[in-house]
Amino acid sequence: MTPRRKSGPVQLDQREILYRGLDTFAELGYDATTVRELARRLGVSHNFINDRYGSKANFWRAVVDFALSDIQAERDALLARYRDDEERLRSAVGQLYRMAANASQLSRLIADESTRDSDRLDYLHQRFIQPFWDSITPTATALVEAGRIPRVAPHILYFAIVGPVLALTQNPVADRLDPAAAPTASGDRDRTADALSALVLHGLLPPAPRP
The missing domain is CATH 1.10.357.10 (Tetracycline Repressor, domain 2)
Incomplete structure (x- = not known):
């Protein structure tokens, strides 16, 4: 079995990643926000969200924690x-x-x-x-x-x-x-x-x- 390719270097800092995630979830809603769409807006590999956060749900919680800090x-x-x-x-x-x-x-x-x-x-x-x-x-x-x-x-x-x-x-x-x-x-x-x-x-x- 071929191991999943890890996402490459990310050009955005953590705050910008979470800001863009917040914009996307607010605009599209959770269900309509796909991991692929998040990756497109972040300019990263489609593996990035799962590699760094584990899942879209975990990324949503990270976005909320950031916004409410x-x-x-x-x-x-x-x-x-x-x-x-x-x-x-x-x-x-x-x-x-x-x-x-x-x-x-x-x-x-x-x-x-x-x-x-x-x-x-x-x-x-x-x-x-x-x-x-x-x-x-x-x-x-x-x-x-x-x-x-x-x-x-x-x-x-x-x-x-x-x-x-x-x-x-x-x-x-x-x-x-x-x-x-x-x-x-x-x-x-x-x-x-x-x-x-x-x-x-x-x-x-x-x-x-x-x-």
Whole structure:
């Protein structure tokens, strides 16, 4: 039996490999992303993914780990700055929306995988979704008990906060709805994220009535 030929030298560094993998999975979806297509976009032998990562599934997990690196630590540091529950929630939501606006490929990947019951969703739930929710649950619970947030099922509150993030991945739609304000530059993406989070939080946490 002829041994499988190992892939040759790779011209890309590890970060670029993972960036391109993220772009491909976000654009095509996991099932439509073949090992051959990944190899074409990376400019490597079709053996490369299996040789280096063992399988397409392992490569997908490496891409997700790369995309999510440091996110939770940054959120924990942000939440530690505030004692007021409203400020903590506003900060966490603002950070989430800015992250989504500036990392739209990751947001597209999460949104796509969230529609399917799979091992990949389990991985995203363990690595990102549940840690995010755990980090803001005490704050949200305190605001519910104080009457500042309506008392609804936890998953409804989750969707109210996280659902609008999907809009930040839909620049082609935004361009058609408002051609004069196409959100392409980095500053525009931040402003779009801040405007959307302000709108969502105004509905979730309306200004307290004056005495």
